[in-house]
Amino acid sequence: MTAETILFIGIAGIFSLAVSVFMYGYKTKYKGMLRWVFGVLRFVTLFSVLLLLINPKFKTETYTVEKPKLPILIDNSASVVALNQKENVEALLKQLQENPDLNDRFDLSFFSFGNDFRGLDSLSFSEKNTNISKALASINELFKNETAPTVLISDGNQTLGADYAFSSATFKNQIFPIVLGDTTKHTDLAIEQLNTNRYAFLKNQFPIETILVYNGTGSANSQFIVKQGASVVYRKPVSFSETNNTQTISFTLPATSVGLQKYTAQLVALQDEKNTSNNVKQFAVEVIDQATNVLIVSSIVHPDVGALKKAIASNEQRTVLIKKPSEAAALLNDYQLVLLYQPDRSFSTVYSEIEKLKKNTFVITGLETDWNFLNNIQKNYSKEITNQTEDVSGILNVNYGTFAVDDLAFEAMRPLKTLFGALEITVPHEVLLEQSVDGFSSETPMLATMELNGVRNAIWDGEGLWKWRAQSFLNDNSFETFDNFTGKLVQYLASNKRRSRLEVSNETFYYNNNPIKISAQYFDQNFVFDSRASLSINVTNSETKERITFPLLLKNNFYEVDLNSLNAGSYLFTVSVNDQTVARSGSFTILDFNVEQQFLNADVAKLQYIANTSNGATYFVSQVDQLMSDLTKDNRYQQIQKSEQKVIPLIDWKYLLAIIVLSLTAEWFMRKYNGLI
Known part of the structure; x- marks a missing residue:
């Protein structure tokens, strides 16, 4: 408190005492203890009123130590399991969570990523895509005004989103990747990419383009085969060498029957090949009679x-x-x-x-x-x-x-x-x-x-x-x-089809690493969209006969359901309106393609690139102790002592009001009791 405030409080005390003494100590009609009681109550009332007007305040200063943030991003995609890194990730996570020096120096926060970015709850390693760029961009936004070096635990293989190597220049904090996966190069054949149309017209030829890749030493001979069911519809021998390790094959297939036609492309595996899941790709073409x-x-x-x-x-x-x-x-x-x-x-x-x-x-x-x-x-x-x-x-x-x-x-x-x-x-x-x-x-x-x-x-x-x-x-x-x-x-x-009260929109086939969504619209008797309806979809697997029911959620002017939880296979479905007899049925096929199983090694080059670009460093699983030691000794990440100054009242105005009310009430009861009112 300032000296001026203390002076005002002193004057208020003296003034309150003087008024009380004058009223009840000098020429008073009250005798004995009564004048002392009235005098004390009047002093309390006057002094509280004056304190309320003066509102004395004092300053308090508190000190806190703020640790630098350390977000830790963990790859939750299926490629972690495919590269046999599940146990390593779980052990890494436990080490980071329990290291006392790291926790004493940093404020740790844990996140997982795959298709999306989220706070760490549990790790399933079942995400069908990896979007490293989105995860890093989210961290960059969350900690944009803070010191927050980022630990990235990943194999570096991205299957979704913008290339994280090109966007690393925008990251404001250092990135420290921990590389998951074997960096040893194994002999491997792979179907790198297969391009075809989703639709073809009956009695026409539809084009297919595929890119085949070979990793290894020496030469290798194989065959590229396309099957429809058990029948081989295309076959071509292929040869690779260390210098000629890529081949692009373009060909056409005939569209002979209407409907969904499913095919399997296969690059026959080598005898010593370790990963054969990337040798096979399924694709489909819907043959339609008229455009x-x-x-x-x-x-x-x-x-x-x-x-x-x-x-x-x-x-x-x-x-x-x-x-x-x-x-x-x-x-x-x-x-x-x-x-x-x-x-x-x-x-x-x-x-x-x-x-x-x-x-x-x-x-x-x-x-x-x-x-x-x-x-x-x-x-x-x-x-x-x-x-x-x-x-x-x-x-x-x-x-x-x-x-x-x-x-x-x-x-x-x-x-x-x-x-x-x-x-x-x-x-x-x-x-x-x-x-x-x-x-x-x-x-x-x-x-x-x-x-x-x-x-x-x-x-x-x-x-x-x-x-x-x-x-x-x-x-x-x-x-x-x-x-x-x-x-x-x-x-x-373009359609002259008569309008129905329940319209359902779906694709004939989906790839299981892409969104699988079915939408519907329901109209009342006057063909006005009904947003109050309750719609559900009953999905039946054609092979196992397993039935699952999902609700459709309202989204603007239509209802939608996400069926990404379904496994690959053929399905029949019925969309129905609860408490109504209106329903629509159809079918779709989910094609199995796990892009996360296509990788044989970690992408060390890209992880090292983003580490160097952001002034971080790259570590392997066996070097996690070195990472923790380097982070705790890095002078760029210092704890910051912050002081916070608060100005608070000497006595809260609520308490002063309570004292004033109590003293006046007590004085009134005393006077009433003694017959002075």
């Missing part, structure tokens, strides 16, 4: 047209052709969907043929659109004609129920260009994207779908869609999100 044909009609050259073609054709079930209006009218009968890009008067013949053939259409408008022509040629929608332009963004309608849609963060996308004015749709429709200007909704549709007399149509008012496709790549390092969104829209528009 979905989409015709894009445009009279102008625009990057949107190319972006739309790429997005639609990313699904191999669809073929896309771009034509000018003068060439398109005669071709319409061969296409399920006609995409009209920025129509003008040259589209007159095309619109006449569309009306005659009752074709589904997808119209995209922009700055080059002739709205005079478009307003007159069709009656579904119209727009007032202006010569002004504006930049517009999209807002997803989360209640859109025609088909399942994921939010691509539309509001954060680059604005599209359109002509100023409100778009009015005069037929029953659903708005998928609502137009917004500078973050405010204009209550005008940007993208809407409509169905009238069995014909489906959509209008997207805005040009510059190529920017959205490019933005999706910048966000996710892939065009997949935008292409999937466009694909769902095209799938709906």
Whole structure:
């Protein structure tokens, strides 16, 4: 407390004493003990009131010692077991947890990673993928403002995400990898990569490309075989040497029957080969009888047209052709969907043929659109004609129920260009994207779908869609999100299938190291999406007859279930609505492919690279004691003493108020008891 505060307290005490003495010690009518009691109570009351007004405070200072952080990342993927490192990891973990010097110097925290990054609970070594880049980036974000050298216990083999070696320059703290796995090189043949289409058309040839790799000394001879069931459909002898250790084989196979066709590619193992699991790969191709044909009609050259073609054709079930209006009218009968890009008067013949053939259409408008022509040629929608332009963004309608849609963060996308004015749709429709200007909704549709007399149509008012496709790549390092969104829209528009109250969407086959998801939409009697329904899926293994039931979880405007817990095999499923008689059935196949079993050695080079880049060091399992010693002696990681100064009141105001109330109450009762009131 300051001297000024002490002086005020002294003055308050003297003043309270003087007033009490004057009232009850000088010319008082009270006698004996009564005046002493009243005097003391009055002194307490006055002194407490004055203390409450002065509010004396004093400072306290506490000291704490803050240890540097030491996050420890542990590889929980199946490759740890494949490289016979499970026991080593468990022993390492125990050593780090129980080392007294390390725990005295650092604040240890433990994390595991595989597909995802999470705090360490237990180790199963069953994760189907390894994403080292995500784990390191998460640690970098968690401890971005702290001293936190990172211990990475891993074999360095990454199967998912960005290459962690290239992103290591952004890590702010040092990385100390502990290398798991045998660094000795063994003779090994492997199918490094196999590329094929997911779909093929009946009576066509579908291409296959495979990359074969040899690690070893001397030369080796083997055979590359592709089987369908027990039948060999392709065979080729292959030879390798130390200098010629890679071969790329390209060939085609015939699509002879409709449905899912499963194949096994095999590189015959050498006699002394240690790891043979990477010699075999399963793949599948779904043979379909007919493609979905989409015709894009445009009279102008625009990057949107190319972006739309790429997005639609990313699904191999669809073929896309771009034509000018003068060439398109005669071709319409061969296409399920006609995409009209920025129509003008040259589209007159095309619109006449569309009306005659009752074709589904997808119209995209922009700055080059002739709205005079478009307003007159069709009656579904119209727009007032202006010569002004504006930049517009999209807002997803989360209640859109025609088909399942994921939010691509539309509001954060680059604005599209359109002509100023409100778009009015005069037929029953659903708005998928609502137009917004500078973050405010204009209550005008940007993208809407409509169905009238069995014909489906959509209008997207805005040009510059190529920017959205490019933005999706910048966000996710892939065009997949935008292409999937466009694909769902095209799938709906290209189909004339009657709408059902329960729509189920699934792939015919999945690889078990990729997400296995099935989605569904349920509508009420008025075909309005019902978000209150309870859906479940009953999955039956075709071989073992084992049945498992999973709930479907609500996600925006659809329900979804993740089936990654299922083993490889063929399955039948039924999606049903609880307490309803509505259900849909289907089938899918999960192909066995464990990418974590494809590795024979640890990737020491990459682990050493990130250690050197971050000014850390690399250690092997046998050197863990050296690691702990180096960390505890490293002068870069010092404990920091922090002082914290607090200003607190001498007496809490709550206690002072309580004392005042108690003293006044006691005085009142004393007076009442003695008949003085």
